[in-house]
Amino acid sequence: MEETFAEHGEILNAIALRRPERPCEAMGLHLDHVLRQLQTFVAQHPGFFED
Numbered sequence: 001m002e003e004t005f006a007e008h009g010e011i012l013n014a015i016a017l018r019r020p021e022r023p024c025e026a027m028g029l030h031l032d033h034v035l036r037q038l039q040t041f042v043a044q045h046p047g048f049f050e051d
Contacts, residue, residue, distance in 0.1 A: 007033065 007030040014022035042048065 003033070004030075 007026070011023055011026045011030060014026040
């Protein structure tokens with residue numbers, strides 16, 4: 001969770017710089033990280049998202 005909060009802070013700081021490429025890069029890194037975490041979770045808990 002600490003990493004997620006830190007990534008959100010980086011996105012916010014990038015927005016504050018008012019340079020469009022920076023928030024896009026920060027968000028891309030964050031989404032890549034979240035996707036990897038989700039893939040790991042799904043591998044460890046097969047069927048979790050099934051009805």
